Amino acid sequence: MNFAATLRIALLALRVNKMRSALTMLGIIIGVAAVIVMIAVGGGAQARVEEQIRSLGSNIIMVLSGSMTSGGARGGIGSQPTIFEDDAYAIGREIEEIQAAAPTLRGNGQVVFGNSNWSTVFYGITPDYLDVREWAVVEGRGFEPAEMNGAGKVALIGQTVARNLFGDASPIDQVIRVRKVPLTIIGVLDRKGQSMTGQDQDDILLMPISTARKRVLGAAMAKSRSVSSIMVKVRQGQDMSMADQRMRELLRQRHRLQAGQDDDFFVRNLSEILQAQEASSKVMALLLAAVASVSLLVGGIGIMNIMLVSVTERTREIGLRMAVGARGRDILTQFLVEAVTLSLIGGAIGILLGVGGAMAVAELAGWRTELSAASIVLAAGFAGAVGVFFGYYPARKASRLLPIEALRYE
Amino acid sequence: MAEALIRVEQLAKEYRMGSNVVPALQGVSLEIQAGEFVAVMGPSGSGKSTFMNLLGCLDHPSGGSYWLAGQEVSRLSGDELAQVRNSKLGFVFQHFNLLARTSALDNVGLPLLYSHMPLHERRLQAERRLRQVGLADRLDHHPAQLSGGQQQRVAIARALVNNPQLVLADEPTGALDSRTSVEIMALLLQLNREGITIVLVTHEHDVANFAGRIINFRDGRVIQDHANAAADAAAMLK
Structure with a gap:
């Protein structure tokens, strides 16, 4: 018996009981659609986390100014300026695992251009900062060495600042005032989007660290060499915890801390937090897919149920086919073939519904979804396997009927 | 003497009903020559149906031997029996056993499906047989659109489509009125005259009377086996 003939018989048998076939398929349709939507939602969550890791810059360790204990009261992070520009240069120079260490000086204030103004965060940076954060200048240019060393009155701005102060006009070569200091905008930074804590990373203004220290932050800062934080980028393929360890040792040594004395700085390994989040989102995605697979399994049991009914109903037909020579x-x-056809047609409709459903979720709930070809192939393959697995028992039952008993069946 | 088409020797069949063994057929020996028209008669429980099932290779005997066209088929496996049924036998049933929602043409072509014949050739053969039973204008009709007599004609065409050496008819007129029954018998007689061997089971003497030989069964044994002056069904229709 050739395959085309078998398929024709299967399609005919399914057409005879349209309503029943449709209801049986519904189980598979819902199962496949659920698997696809859930994988898309899980994939979307994972992609979001991965994007956050990328937007932060990979392999980042933050060193923050620590607390100093005075008279038994321990201050919080940044309560005392305890890390210095030279610490950053020493880290970059002496620890081989580290690619770059960028000291930053943080402040905030009103930025004024003409008659519009905007409150934002500004950072005094060294050229290493853009390298560490893997941040590109999309319009204009970066800082020149002369501007870095000479406290040049220049600034780079993020997309949000650019939009709020200049609208659609080009900000390049425009002069803005930050805390009354006039700075010329030389470039606009690439879009970074939201950080993992929901902050707008594009709401930012960058200037040379010397400019921030000597011109913007005021007299108290001008004499100091302290910085708000140091952003450290570990070389690709190097062990993060090893770099972390060696950096702590170096800073303790430089700050002349005795054994047993607390660190006077904080080290935050941000990508570790993100990696934990990524791992949990992976587990979440897996869990969603597992729950969806259960519905596919239930759909499969529906197929088995209906095929068993069908075999019983068609016992005489089976007997006749055997009498005229069917083995x-x-x-x-x-x-x-009938069971697999049922599950594959259901699977195909389920794929369409699942793809549509994932798009609807993205559109209506505003969740990010990530449709992957692999998940569609997986769902289709799973549907076919369900048909074979749950169709086999009824089919075997049919094939083992004795011709005379099947013919006599009422 | 030429080899008989059917030769059975000490053919026996027992059924197991719980712990009881019920003998349905107890050592039947006979021969049927090619071209005969044989009626098998007997009350229910006489073993005639069991005998027909064994002749039709639908069941395995418990003892004895059965040669069909020179081949011993009593020792064959289930798949081999299916092959024998497919190539050498044709069946006509009391309740026609046609596939619902399937055209007459495809119903008749069904046995050829299992001998791997391509679709267009199946349809060609099926059409030829439907013409032979006088249903050339009903090729695309479904069983529900045909009368009982027409349905049985379709079933006969199906029994003939694989050029069988033997046609087995189990109460072929049991579900038909008397006029239609005679028509069906006339068709079977005509086919027999064209050279097809027919064995038919019936409990009606009128039907058996069309056959050239009548075998009577009782309690699993042949009690009478005699030639019969066959009535002419074609003449009765006039």
């Missing part, structure tokens, strides 16, 4: 395996193939 056991011809009958087995016939019912198996």
Whole structure:
């Protein structure tokens, strides 16, 4: 018996009981659609986390100004300026695992251009900062060495600042005032989007660290060499915890801390937090897919149920087919193909519904979804496997009927 | 003497009903020559149906031997029996056993499906047989659109489509009125005259009377086996 003939018989049998076939398929349709939507939602969450890791810059360790204990009261992070520009240069120079260490000086204030103004965060930076954060200048240019060393009155701005002060006009070569200091905008930074804590990373203004220290932050800062934080980028492929360890040792040594004395700085390994988040989102995605697979399994049991009913109903037909020469395996193939056809048609409709559903979730709930070809192939393959697995038992039952008993069946 | 088409020797069949063994057929020996028209008669429980099932290779005997066209088929496996049924036998049933929602043409072509014949050739053969039973204008009709007599004609065409050496008819007129029954018998007689061997089971003497030989069964044994002056069904229709 050739395959085309078998398929034709299967389609005919499914058409005879349209309503029943449709309801049986519904189980598979819902199962496949659920698997696809859930994988898309899980994938979307994962992609978001990965994007945050990328936007932060990979392999980042933050060193923050620590607390100093005075008279038994321990201050919080940044309560005392305890890290200095030279600490950053020493880290970059002496620890081989580290690619770059960028000291930053943080402040905030009103930025004024003409008659519009905007409150933002500004950072005094060294050229290493853009390298560490893997941040590109999309319009204009970066800082020149002369501007870095000479406290040049220049600034780079983020997309949000650019939009709020200049609208659609080009900000390049415009002069703005930050805390009354006039700075010329020389470039606009690439879009970074939201950080993992929901902050707008594009709401930012960068200037040379010397400019921030000597011109913007005021007299108290001008004499100091302290910085708000140091952003450290570990070389690709190097062990983060090893770099972390060696950096702590170096800073303790430079700050002349005795054994047993607390660190006077904080080290935050941000990508570790993100990696933990990524791992949890992976587990979440897996869990969603597992729950969806259960519905596919239930759909499969529906197929088995209906195929068993169908075999019983068509006992005389089976007997006749055997009488005119069908062998056991011809009958087995016939019912198996019927079950697989049922599940594959259901699977195909489920794929369409799942893709549509994922798009609807993205559109209506505003969740990010990530449709992957792999998940569609997986769902289709799973649907086919369900058909074979749950169709086999009824088909075998049919193939083992004895012809005379099947013919006599009322 | 030429080899008989059917030769059975000490053919026996027992059924197991719980712990009881019920003998349905107890050592039947006979021969049927090619071209005969044989009626098998007997009350229910006489073993005639069991005998027909064994002749039709639908069941395995418990003892004895059965040669069909020179081949011993009593020792064959289930798949081999299916092959024998497919190539050498044709069946006509009391309740027609046609596939619902399937055209007459495809119903008749069904046995050829299992001998791997391509679709267009199946349809060609099926059409030829439907013409032979006088249903050339009903090729695309479904069983529900045909009368009982027409349905049985379709079933006969199906029994003939694989050029069988033997046609087995189990109460072929049991579900038909008397006029239609005679028509069906006339068709079977005509096919027999064209050279097809027919064995038919019936409990009606009128039907058996069309056969050239009548075998009577009782309690699993042949009690009478005699030639019969066959009635002419074609003449009765006039």
